[in-house]
Amino acid sequence: MSAARRGGGRLGQRLSRATAVLGCLLFLGGFVLVAVLYQPYAIPTDSMAPTVRSDDRVLAHRVAGAEVRRGDVVVFRQESWGELPMVKRVVAIGGDTVACCDEGGRLLVNGRPIVERYLDVGEPASTTPFEHEVPEDELFLMGDRRADSLDSRTRLTEGEPATVPRDAVTARVEATVWPPDRFGLLPRASGFADLPGGLSQPGPFRPLLWAIGSGAALILLSVLTGPLLRGAARIGEGDGPRRK
Incomplete structure (x- = not known):
């Protein structure tokens, strides 16, 4: 597998993890602030x-x-x-x-x-x-x-x-x-x-609701794209040169 493809696979996985982390922060943070302020x-x-x-x-x-x-x-x-x-x-x-x-x-x-x-x-x-x-x-x-x-x-x-x-x-x-x-x-x-x-x-109810909804959407996006990125990386690894 080429270095470019390996790098792209790693970048995709990092982006997926970052999306999940950001989603969790928005989702949980929004709920916590609603509980504190309301x-x-x-x-x-x-x-x-x-x-x-x-x-x-x-x-x-x-x-x-x-x-x-x-x-x-x-x-x-x-x-x-x-x-x-x-x-x-x-x-x-x-x-x-x-x-x-x-x-x-x-x-x-x-x-x-x-x-x-x-x-x-x-x-x-x-x-x-x-x-x-x-x-x-x-x-x-x-x-x-x-x-x-x-x-x-x-x-x-x-x-x-x-x-x-x-x-x-x-x-x-x-x-x-x-x-x-x-x-x-x-x-x-x-x-x-x-x-x-x-x-x-x-x-702040409206922005907090937006944060909770956005967080849920990012978490769902990470769940859906994570397996696809890992599968693409495995396929890429199988494209490398093989010894006879």
Whole structure:
């Protein structure tokens, strides 16, 4: 076998091994970072439908309460609301005056009507009128199924503290991962974009998903091409001069 052919065979095998190593790094590294940066959560009720529904599995990006913006869907734990973590949408933050509703049935934040495209078509922003000034470092929370959500409005009518401290938030829901037909990122709450502070920046879920998928593809490519390269090398060795 010629030196060029032997060199080509060795180069192909090295490339195959390098592809496998890179694939493993991307695949495993992506999974590790998802486990570190995100927490899984099972949605217990339909109070956040249609954004997330009962028995959906979601991934929530671990964030500090100071990072929360209007429109975020957050996981929080507050003893006065119950023992278990809860999921609601932030519709107003400290210093805001939140009210409902205008003539079009829309939520008002600091007098501005908010278009909430994540609500069911035709559903008003609230089935009961209210107005509340949110204390500093507190959050006013509502479910997306406004007719069937126990949230800050409910506590207002019961004479209880209606808001939740920012530091009660543990994570921001970013994606639905189960069932498969609902897999994907949550839609952005664009109706809050023009308010001071704007919207939260997306977390790293999309690039991490890309890394995991790319890693899996590279591993598969290595598995498929490795035997072909080794077979080609063996065939090349058989082409060399033979003694009689």
